[in-house]
Amino acid sequence: MRLRLLGIILLFHFTLAGMAAQTAKSIILYESYEDYLNAQGKETVGDFKLLSNISLLGAKSLIFNRREGDNERPRKVKVNCKKLWGFVYNGLLFRIDSESKIPYFLKSEGSFYYYENGLATLHLLRENAEVDLSQAVPVMDELDRESWGGEACLSKRLNSVFYDISSRRTLEKAVALHPAWKVLLDCVSESQETDPTWQLRKCIAKHNR
Secondary structure: OHHHHHHHHHHHHHHHHHHHHHOOOEEEEEOOHHHHHOOOOEEEEOEEEEEEEEEEOOEEEEEEEEEOOOOOOOEEEEEEHHHOOEEEEOOEEEEEOOOOOOEEEEEEEOOOEEEEEHHHHHHHHHHOOOOOOOOOOOOOOHHHHOOOOOOEEEEOOOOOOOEEOOOHHHHHHHHHHOHHHHHHHHHHHHOOOOOHHHHHHHHHHHHOO
16 A cells, blocks of 8 residues: 555656656757757756847847746846747747748648747737637737738748748738648638638648648
């Protein structure tokens, strides 16, 4: 009986340890796709919250407040998008467009890769770190819209070119280059959903397998 009880206690302990490891808060920076594949990123542990974003002469930077302990004063950490392939924020992958240097959050992967706006997603996480990203809709600030990209995009592979699909017009352009994505255009056209984000999400969920 004692051995069985001890086994249950140990199982409970390691389950909690595993959960803690999975929810560890950090930012991991990757300078290249190869670094990401080989798990050779630069990791900084701490509780990060987006403080501000800077777009100057084409250069994009994200400024975070980082706190390690409950009593520690937050410190500013700058993420220079120009120098990175992407980064992982609390387990979530943000890939950076090599041309615009804009970060996009990887939302879904299957036969293609679907992303939503990285900055808008980070704003959501700043307001509520426990937000359910499968239900919440990132909203772009009008001041950021011109400099920080569209609401959604696709890529054929994790390290290939981004195609903006924020509107029907841009989705049609992407489909002209990649006819296999026409199923998405047809799905959006037939959708009864009034919200454009949910139109895309439901069609992505249906066809990205």
